[in-house]
Amino acid sequence: MRPTRRAIVLAFVCVLAVWLAATFGARSLNAVVVPGVVALAAGAIQLRLADRPTIDRRQPTAGFPGESRTIRVDIDADDALTARIEEVVDDGLRTDFSPAKRALPATLEYDIELAERGEYRLGPLTLTVTDVLGLFTKTFTYAKRTPLLIYPECYRLTGVDSAFGGHDPFDDREAFDELREYVPGDSLRDVHWKSSAKRDDLVVMEFDSAADASEVTVAVEAVAGYDDAMATAAASIVTHLLDAGFAVELVYPGGRIEQAGGDPQRERVLRTLARAGPGRVESTDAAIHVLADAGGTHVTVADRETPFDRLTGARPTPAAADGGRRS
Structure with a gap:
């Protein structure tokens, strides 16, 4: 407990009044001293007895x-x-x-x-x-x-089809099945250029619409300083998958969220990504891989890589969240 400046001034006035009364016999000064002492005592007692708010x-x-x-x-x-x-x-x-x-x-x-x-x-x-x-x-x-x-910023994925050659790899209506040799009539949009370069021959991605693609694992990584970009891409992709009815497993630097679907999983993922830092993940057979580094944020699906910005069409300006997604 400490006196305020008001208390210090009042105490000084009381002491001065006592001294003047003792020196000059001005007993009328007691009318100043007594109320002042009472006020000081009352204030001190009130605070001394006051309970903690x-x-x-x-x-x-x-x-x-x-x-x-x-x-x-x-x-x-x-x-x-x-x-x-x-x-x-x-x-x-x-x-x-x-x-x-x-x-x-x-x-x-x-x-x-x-x-x-x-x-x-x-x-x-x-x-x-x-x-x-x-x-x-x-x-x-x-x-x-x-x-x-x-939470991390979360965007709608609007450019998925164009980024992956007319096919939405996040859509459970079709699932990647295998690579096969190119035959006349195949769309060039389905050509897997990385594998074609290794084999010195054209190969295309084959999709199986009957495959069970209701479950998917997403692995995310980032070098130091790029974890915000990683979290944004991961949140956007997982939200897109959950909206499409997938059960999603998330592997991130330092941990893993077990496979589940629905709004509870969305909340778990967003809360985890809000805290996630940079780092690598152990080797995983994740269907979707996200890596954020100095070269940008890239998403790889079935060995096909694309910049994350292409999946959003264009990076939107900040706006109010809409059901956990930027519009």
Whole structure:
């Protein structure tokens, strides 16, 4: 507990009045001393006996870059106190919060703009409470830090057909079956140029519409500094697959999400990718492979590679998330 400047001035006036009364016999100065001493004692006792205010913070929901969240903290106190409210907000979060002075109980509200993928923290929160006369202050610190998760940017895949030669490899209506020799009449769009160069002869991709393609594994990797691009591509592809009815398994640097489908899997994948860092994955037979490095972000399906930007048609400008997808 600390005295405010007001208390220091009041105490000085009381001491001065006592000295003047003792020196010059001006007993009327007691009318100043007694109320001043009473006020100082009352303020000190009030803060000494004051219970610690209680804090009830509403957990903010995770979201996508470009969205915003209103942070709400309810502060309850049994005593009539005034408090200066301060809260630490992680760098990377855009906020209009500034320290505020409120009479307790009170509700603190401020807005946060979700900017970049990652896990951020709100807090610790500090209350500097003052007695009703503003003579003493006491500080309470609430060390708990509340997490706020920002998903990676997520885009609709609009250029899949053109990027993969007129065939959507993410569509469960057809599944890649094998490579075979080119025969007259085959579409050049189905030619697998990498394998053709190795064999010195044209080979084409054969698709089997009867194959069971309801399950798929996606493996994602990134070199240091390109994990945001990896997360964006992975989130976009997995969302596309889940929407098409696939059960998806995700292999990422440092972990794996077991195969599942539906909205619960979407949530698991997005939360994981919000935190995922750079790195490589162990050798896997994943049907879809994503690699982000200095050369860009590339997606490989059945040995056929394409830049991720081609799958989105053109990289869209930030917009409100639409069902977990950028429009």
